[in-house]
Amino acid sequence: MKLRGLYAITDSHLLDGKLLKYVEAALEGGVTLLQYRDKSSDEARRLREAEALRDLCERYNTRLIINDDAELAARLNVGVHLGQTDGPLSPTRALLGRDAIIGSTCHAQLDLAEQAVKEGASYVAFGRFFNSNTKPGAPTCSLDLLDQARSKLHLPICAIGGITLENAAPLVAHGVDLLAVVHGLFGAESTAEVTRRARAFNELLKV
Ligand SMILES: Cc1ncc(COP(=O)(O)OP(=O)(O)O)c(N)n1
Numbered sequence: 001m002k003l004r005g006l007y008a009i010t011d012s013h014l015l016d017g018k019l020l021k022y023v024e025a026a027l028e029g030g031v032t033l034l035q036y037r038d039k040s041s042d043e044a045r046r047l048r049e050a051e052a053l054r055d056l057c058e059r060y061n062t063r064l065i066i067n068d069d070a071e072l073a074a075r076l077n078v079g080v081h082l083g084q085t086d087g088p089l090s091p092t093r094a095l096l097g098r099d100a101i102i103g104s105t106c107h108a109q110l111d112l113a114e115q116a117v118k119e120g121a122s123y124v125a126f127g128r129f130f131n132s133n134t135k136p137g138a139p140t141c142s143l144d145l146l147d148q149a150r151s152k153l154h155l156p157i158c159a160i161g162g163i164t165l166e167n168a169a170p171l172v173a174h175g176v177d178l179l180a181v182v183h184g185l186f187g188a189e190s191t192a193e194v195t196r197r198a199r200a201f202n203e204l205l206k207v
């Protein structure tokens with residue numbers, strides 16, 4: 001499966017009251033992966049929203065990824081993104097099956113990425129590359145690390161953290177396949193602007 005393109009990530013605060021409307025606008029512009037990222041413990045709302053996003057993604061032929069929560073991913077038969085403290089990858093692969101998309105946060109560490117590959121990750125994520133509104137405290141990562149990763153790893157590489165249309169081109173030039181974006185996509189004044197941004201991110205990846 002070719003994983004290349006825009007990786008849109010939701011944010012419960014930024015998208016409060018407009019989740020489905022803004023996500024659909026992004027899907028109109030083209031989204032390869034959509035991650036449902038909700039750090040709350042409101043299980044009922046999480047299930048309801050994730051189900052609605054799954055149905056929306058099906059209509060647009062986009063794969064849904066649940067952040068942190070392999071059980072919810074298994075329940076909905078979708079993928080999952082796991083950070084370093086979100087549980088082990090191998091049992092998650094066994095739980096979700098070999099066709100599921102499983103992503104792994106590797107910060108700025110190639111050894112974490114090599115381990116994730118061994119344990120069955122579908123893509124590895126490095127970041128953060130720029131100042132992030134969503135996660136200002138995340139450790140930083142350099143373009144240099146991307147060069148090393150690209151020459152060693154033979155699976156899709158995702159970049160995250162403060163990515164916008166203005167700063168994303170160098171990431172693509174250094175081998176990134178997936179641009180993971182929250183604020184640079186959804187921090188827009190209108191649905192039309194979200195769609196425009198999604199299209200423009202995809203243009204950047206057409207090289
Ligand atoms: C695509 C992608 N990359 C990295 C992360 C960060 O995951 P994690 O370190 O577990 O932090 P939280 O997002 O759970 O706060 C991600 N979610 N997606």
Ligand SMILES: Cc1nc(C(=O)O)sc1CCOP(=O)(O)O
Binds near residue numbers: 107134139
């Ligand atoms: C969820 C997340 N993880 C990061 C990491 O570096 O691991 S940066 C980040 C936030 C991404 O949001 P924005 O595009 O608004 O910066």
Ligand SMILES: [Mg+2]
Binds near residue numbers: 067068081082083086
């Ligand atoms: Mg996590």
